[in-house]
Amino acid sequence: MIQASQAREVLDAAGCVVTPGLIDMHVHVYDGVAPISIPPDANCIAKGVTTVLDGGSAGAHTYPGFEKYVIGPSETRVYALLNISVAGQSTFSSENPHGELLDLNLVNPRVAAGTIAKHRDRILGVKVRLTRNIAGDQDLEVLARACAAAREAGVPVMAHIGGSHSALKDILSKLQAGDVITHAFRAGEGGILDDRGVVRPEVREAMARGIRLDVGHGANGFGFATAERALAQGILPDVISSDLHAYNYRGPVFDLVTTLSKFLSLGLTLEQVVDRATRSPANVFAFPEGAGTLAEDTIADVAVLRLEEAPVTFVDSHAVERRAARRLRAVATLKAGQIYGAPAA
Numbered sequence: 100m101i102q103a104s105q106a107r108e109v110l111d112a113a114g115c116v117v118t119p120g121l122i123d124m125h126v127h128v129y130d131g132v133a134p135i136s137i138p139p140d141a142n143c144i145a146k147g148v149t150t151v152l153d154g155g156s157a158g159a160h161t162y163p164g165f166e167k168y169v170i171g172p173s174e175t176r177v178y179a180l181l182n183i184s185v186a187g188q189s190t191f192s193s194e195n196p197h198g199e200l201l202d203l204n205l206v207n208p209r210v211a212a213g214t215i216a217k218h219r220d221r222i223l224g225v226k227v228r229l230t231r232n233i234a235g236d237q238d239l240e241v242l243a244r245a246c247a248a249a250r251e252a253g254v255p256v257m258a259h260i261g262g263s264h265s266a267l268k269d270i271l272s273k274l275q276a277g278d279v280i281t282h283a284f285r286a287g288e289g290g291i292l293d294d295r296g297v298v299r300p301e302v303r304e305a306m307a308r309g310i311r312l313d314v315g316h317g318a319n320g321f322g323f324a325t326a327e328r329a330l331a332q333g334i335l336p337d338v339i340s341s342d343l344h345a346y347n348y349r350g351p352v353f354d355l356v357t358t359l360s361k362f363l364s365l366g367l368t369l370e371q372v373v374d375r376a377t378r379s380p381a382n383v384f385a386f387p388e389g390a391g392t393l394a395e396d397t398i399a400d401v402a403v404l405r406l407e408e409a410p411v412t413f414v415d416s417h418a419v420e421r422r423a424a425r426r427l428r429a430v431a432t433l434k435a436g437q438i439y440g441a442p443a444a
């Protein structure tokens with residue numbers, strides 16, 4: 100405990116919520132190489148997020164540049180999931196939406212596992228996108244290769260679900276405890292609900308086996324109706340992440356605190372949403388010791404947030420709106436004791 104009188108700098112957080120520096124477990128920040136990416140600092144550390152996990156923007160061939168040109172120079176702490184395609188997401192833009200997993204010659208588990216072994220301090224898992232436009236009809240094959248790489252390297256897999264060629268049941272059957280499905284609350288086919296809006300039994304079974312649900316809001320990954328139905332049936336996300344990228348950071352996602360606010364509006368408590376962007380992601384992936392906590396003797400990463408009581412309209416990935424009475428806003432961020440984005444005193 101440090102007394103204010105002994106402090107070099109005092110940040111007045113009266114009326115604010117002080118939490119561990121937020122962890123956004125799903126972003127795309129390989130700016131300049133993966134076309135859907137954005138720069139991390141303006142979108143993450145400026146908004147309460149001290150640590151991010153990039154969701155497969157880099158593959159084995161493009162990872163060294165990610166470390167050199169993004170992870171190194173960024174103020175935000177950036178970690179990576181390695182795309183199972185050696186090209187990462189460099190093949191894919193809105194003008195040229197060619198999925199990185201359409202060509203199986205780019206999907207090499209041995210090369211991926213070798214890259215992870217070389218960069219174990221920064222690569223925390225394997226990412227695989229299973230949507231038809233990314234993986235075609237070979238989703239189960241690329242998933243098998245992603246799992247093979249991850250098992251060899253001893254890290255979890257994050258599988259992006261929805262709109263895939265194969266049934267969710269077959270996808271989940273390849274995953275094991277510690278693996279993650281992202282876009283868990285998306286609308287449409289291939290999601291966690293059946294046609295009647297009931298949570299599929301294979302999803303409950305997967306959760307019981309230790310498979311985690313990540314929100315990964317994104318441009319296609321979050322529907323209010325899906326979330327409302329799932330929550331009403333007792334299914335909560337393990338982690339709330341933004342899937343922030345070039346096609347959603349101007350809306351409907353904006354940032355992680357807006358995504359957290361959406362879950363507040365769905366009835367989760369403040370403690371529940373903060374937990375899902377601090378302690379919980381730190382339990383899912385091997386972030387450095389102390390990320391996501393305010394325990395003594397850990398890195399001094401802190402988010403100062405304000406719970407603003409005022410009418411607000413939130414929009415999901417499908418242009419569906421919900422009115423809410425309050426929202427979280429990021430006021431200031433401290434990373435390793437340094438202040439970012441504090442308001443003028």
Ligand SMILES: [Zn+2]
Binds near residue numbers: 125127315
């Ligand atoms: Zn993503």
